[in-house]
Amino acid sequence: MSSKLIAPSVLAADFANLQRDIEMVNNSEADWFHIDIMDGVFVPNISFGMPVLQAIAKHAKKTIDVHLMIVDPDRYIKTFANLGSDILTVHYEACTHLHRTLQAIKAEGMKAGVALNPHTNINVLEDTINDIDLVCIMSVNPGFGGQSFIENTYDKVKKLKALIKQKGASTKIEIDGGVTNKNAKALTDAGADVLVAGSYVFKSDNQIETIKGLKAIANS
Numbered sequence: 001m002s003s004k005l006i007a008p009s010v011l012a013a014d015f016a017n018l019q020r021d022i023e024m025v026n027n028s029e030a031d032w033f034h035i036d037i038m039d040g041v042f043v044p045n046i047s048f049g050m051p052v053l054q055a056i057a058k059h060a061k062k063t064i065d066v067h068l069m070i071v072d073p074d075r076y077i078k079t080f081a082n083l084g085s086d087i088l089t090v091h092y093e094a095c096t097h098l099h100r101t102l103q104a105i106k107a108e109g110m111k112a113g114v115a116l117n118p119h120t121n122i123n124v125l126e127d128t129i130n131d132i133d134l135v136c137i138m139s140v141n142p143g144f145g146g147q148s149f150i151e152n153t154y155d156k157v158k159k160l161k162a163l164i165k166q167k168g169a170s171t172k173i174e175i176d177g178g179v180t181n182k183n184a185k186a187l188t189d190a191g192a193d194v195l196v197a198g199s200y201v202f203k204s205d206n207q208i209e210t211i212k213g214l215k216a217i218a219n220s
């Protein structure tokens with residue numbers, strides 16, 4: 001069984017000390033950087049944009065996993081590839097032609113991800129799952145860090161895992177929102193491969209140890 005991955009969400013970092021926090025992730029057991037881009041339209045918040053991602057990418061030594069919470073993401077696929085994104089995740093709810101969007105992401109040399117809001121059923125991915133490298137199941141409503149984990153996420157993970165198996169796909173399952181040491185094991189037991197953790201990591205007193213502990217629990 002492949003190792004479960006931890007992706008600290010930079011949304012919860014100290015933006016006045018961003019380089020310090022990026023170096024912390026570089027020096028930790030974390031696997032990916034999770035970067036949330038919000039446009040104030042698809043979600044009721046604006047996070048940060050291209051110049052900040054460019055600054056992060058300059059220092060990041062691990063996979064850069066970009067989560068676009070924006071309308072009409074096709075407009076920016078090339079831009080995010082040029083900025084150094086390794087994985088580009090778009091929202092199912094924000095795409096009119098999801099299959100075309102996935103092809104466009106791959107054509108730029110990135111892995112293609114699809115995020116699902118809490119209200120969106122796994123079934124909507126039945127016809128595209130073999131084209132998707134990563135499904136990001138939102139375990140909070142997107143837009144803000146620090147929210148409470150939605151409990152029916154476990155059922156969604158199991159349902160998605162079954163779909164991936166049934167279709168013979170190699171898609172990874174990522175969970176985003178409210179992840180802590182309390183739910184990590186149940187999530188990976190249900191089939192999650194990647195745990196995004198923002199507040200739990202960056203608001204802790206010893207971030208390196210928190211990441212190490214979360215990774216150990218996820219892989220226990």
Ligand SMILES: O=C(CO)[C@H](O)[C@H](O)COP(=O)(O)O
Pocket residue numbers: 009011012034036067140141142143144145146147176177178179196197198199200
């Ligand atoms: O996508 C997000 C918000 O839309 C964040 O990545 C997510 O909320 C992680 O933050 P936290 O671990 O604090 O819940």
